[in-house]
Amino acid sequence: MKLQVALDRLEWSECLRLIEQLQDTVDLVEIGTGVIKEYGMAIVREVREAFPVLPLVADMKICDAGRYEAEQALLAGADAVTVMGFAPLSTIRDVHAVAGRLGKQAIVDLLGITDRSRVNQLAEAGCSHFCLHVGLDDQSAGHQADQRLFELVQPLAHVKISVAGGINEQTIDRFLLQSVHTVIVGSAITGSKLPKQAAEQIRSKCQSPSESG
Numbered sequence: 737m738k739l740q741v742a743l744d745r746l747e748w749s750e751c752l753r754l755i756e757q758l759q760d761t762v763d764l765v766e767i768g769t770g771v772i773k774e775y776g777m778a779i780v781r782e783v784r785e786a787f788p789v790l791p792l793v794a795d796m797k798i799c800d801a802g803r804y805e806a807e808q809a810l811l812a813g814a815d816a817v818t819v820m821g822f823a824p825l826s827t828i829r830d831v832h833a834v835a836g837r838l839g840k841q842a843i844v845d846l847l848g849i850t851d852r853s854r855v856n857q858l859a860e861a862g863c864s865h866f867c868l869h870v871g872l873d874d875q876s877a878g879h880q881a882d883q884r885l886f887e888l889v890q891p892l893a894h895v896k897i898s899v900a901g902g903i904n905e906q907t908i909d910r911f912l913l914q915s916v917h918t919v920i921v922g923s924a925i926t927g928s929k930l931p932k933q934a935a936e937q938i939r940s941k942c943q944s945p946s947e948s949g
């Protein structure tokens with residue numbers, strides 16, 4: 737299981753400082769939606785220039801203007817871009833087309849989706865990487881990423897699953913036996929007084945016996 741650290745609600749310099757610290761511990765770095773809204777593509781470009789081989793996700797949460805917004809982030813240097821599962825299929829198709837043309841990835845964020853038939857429709861449209869996601873506001877209302885989320889994608893074979901939303905060193909245990917491709921962790925790492933140690937502890941749980949050294 738891969739570990740993706742999400743950089744949310746952080747200042748520019750703090751993002752760069754954290755990437756410097758965490759680059760050898762995590763598999764992917766996500767520039768969070770709020771950071772992108774504050775600093776735009778300039779921060780994606782600077783991260784790419786400073787860390788040329790770092791696998792980088794731009795959490796654009798695209799819901800319209802798919803071609804334009806996906807191109808912005810992917811041409812700025814991101815390897816993958818997110819599009820919302822509730823967006824029009826035309827938008828979702830355009831994001832995938834741009835990603836395919838540039839040899840990059842599109843990830844469909846299922847935030848707010850509770851209908852399995854919608855996920856099937858997305859899979860039929862060619863989506864192959866889904867993010868099961870409990871958003872910050874729903875977390876505040878007491879919701880957590882748990883087994884029920886997986887029912888959305890259970891019947892689908894050959895898709896990659898990421899999971900996000902308030903995951904920490906304890907709650908990650910819930911996903912170890914699921915076929916999760918990537919676990920996305922934000923606050924539990926970036927809000928820690930010792931982010932590298934927090935990432936290392938979570939990282940050690942991501943490794944299956946065959947992956948550990």
Ligand SMILES: O=C(CO)[C@H](O)[C@H](O)COP(=O)(O)O
Pocket residue numbers: 742743744768769795870871872900901902903920921922923924
């Ligand atoms: O996409 C996000 C918010 O929309 C976050 O990046 C994701 O939920 C991970 O952050 P945290 O672990 O703090 O919930």
